[in-house]
Amino acid sequence: MTDDGLPHADLGASWRAGRPRPAGRHLDSAASSRQSNRALEAAAHHARHEAELGGYVAEAAADDLLQQGRSVIGGLAGMAAADVAFVESAQAALVALLTGWRLPAGSRVGCLPGEYAPNVAQMRTYALRPEPLPVDGLGRLDLSGLARLLAADPPRFVHLTHIGSHRGLLQPAAEAAALCREAGVHFVLDAAQSLGHADADLGADVVYGTSRKWLAGPRGVGVLCVRPSLAAALTPVLPEPEGVPPMRAFESGEAHVAGRVGLVVAVGDHLAAGPHRVRERLSALGRATRELLDGVGGWRVVEPVDEPTATTTLRPPDGVDVVATRARLLTEHGIVASAIGPERAPGEMTGPVLRVSPHLDATIEDLEALAAAL
Numbered sequence: 001m002t003d004d005g006l007p008h009a010d011l012g013a014s015w016r017a018g019r020p021r022p023a024g025r026h027l028d029s030a031a032s033s034r035q036s037n038r039a040l041e042a043a044a045h046h047a048r049h050e051a052e053l054g055g056y057v058a059e060a061a062a063d064d065l066l067q068q069g070r071s072v073i074g075g076l077a078g079m080a081a082a083d084v085a086f087v088e089s090a091q092a093a094l095v096a097l098l099t100g101w102r103l104p105a106g107s108r109v110g111c112l113p114g115e116y117a118p119n120v121a122q123m124r125t126y127a128l129r130p131e132p133l134p135v136d137g138l139g140r141l142d143l144s145g146l147a148r149l150l151a152a153d154p155p156r157f158v159h160l161t162h163i164g165s166h167r168g169l170l171q172p173a174a175e176a177a178a179l180c181r182e183a184g185v186h187f188v189l190d191a192a193q194s195l196g197h198a199d200a201d202l203g204a205d206v207v208y209g210t211s212r213k214w215l216a217g218p219r220g221v222g223v224l225c226v227r228p229s230l231a232a233a234l235t236p237v238l239p240e241p242e243g244v245p246p247m248r249a250f251e252s253g254e255a256h257v258a259g260r261v262g263l264v265v266a267v268g269d270h271l272a273a274g275p276h277r278v279r280e281r282l283s284a285l286g287r288a289t290r291e292l293l294d295g296v297g298g299w300r301v302v303e304p305v306d307e308p309t310a311t312t313t314l315r316p317p318d319g320v321d322v323v324a325t326r327a328r329l330l331t332e333h334g335i336v337a338s339a340i341g342p343e344r345a346p347g348e349m350t351g352p353v354l355r356v357s358p359h360l361d362a363t364i365e366d367l368e369a370l371a372a373a374l
């Protein structure tokens with residue numbers, strides 16, 4: 001611990017030192033993080049290679065690096081390099097999965113009532129029927145309820161969003177994965193908000209996520225990890241050539257390869273920092289955020305104070321507009337946060353919230369500045 005009360009001060013310092021100086025106070029990693037100089041330079045270097053060598057020659061030259069990237073990303077999800085496909089976003093990962101799975105129309109999918117609305121929309125596009133999983137009053141999965149559902153009337157698969165976009169709750173994914181495995185029901189984990197933030201190596205059949213949030217890679221890159229038993233049941237639009245792992249068929253041929261290179265470097269930085277240490281500091285930042293902000297100016301924190309995440313959401317006092325507050329924080333105080341409307345998770349949200357999501361480099365002073373501005 002250090003004198004600001006947060007563990008692993010060295011991580012905060014190295015994060016700050018390894019990035020461009022922020023123009024203000026960035027408390028918005030649940031939207032999109034700040035990339036490191038190393039990740040930025042690696043992506044720029046690859047783009048330069050494309051200009052020098054030609055895009056396809058440069059891609060072939062980056063092949064080993066990309067394969068190492070698949071390996072370490074797979075490691076975060078408890079899978080191997082062959083199980084990993086680079087895609088363009090978390091949404092693109094879900095689309096790739098559902099395209100390949102080809103489930104019969106009307107198949108039921110167990111989802112949280114607070115499921116991320118675009119995920120629900122994608123499932124409906126594939127004629128699937130999302131049905132609410134049992135939860136407690138805060139939206140946390142009720143494991144005994146899940147066990148009963150799996151025993152009585154199991155859905156075709158369970159889709160769990162590990163940490164919400166609209167609420168910084170960490171769902172009990174390891175326990176849910178174990179229950180699903182016992183029941184023979186596939187378990188899909190949306191790790192868009194948890195890769196780089198929480199442990200995602202929990203026994204899921206599918207883990208998908210995105211580069212730009214807690215892994216702090218470039219925008220426009222995502223990952224889809226599928227265990228071989230399920231991957232074997234997927235049918236891609238076009239088969240991959242012989243000798244290439246089947247999941248490679250889900251990578252788009254035309255892609256922002258420089259972005260993939262940047263992500264690989266960002267994931268390497270994450271591993272070098274020590275995922276356990278990262279999680280401890282992020283959880284401590286979440287706790288500090290909640291302690292500092294709850295009740296300030298009438299704003300109320302939604303999450304339990306010691307929820308082990310860095311994401312905090314705040315309900316506004318009566319008559320205060322969250323979108324206008326978010327804009328005021330940015331223009332008058334240089335504070336970057338997000339306004340989340342109820343359309344983000346209409347099955348659970350009753351009104352808008354202000355989302356505050358500091359990454360490792362945030363300071364208590366940043367959080368105090370936000371408290372003062374609110």
Ligand SMILES: Cc1ncc(COP(=O)(O)O)c(C=O)c1O
Pocket residue numbers: 030031088089090091092116161163164165190192193209210211222
């Ligand atoms: C929980 C969750 N799932 C999925 C997504 C979609 O991610 P992407 O924008 O990379 O498609 C997000 C993005 O905010 C998210 O928060």
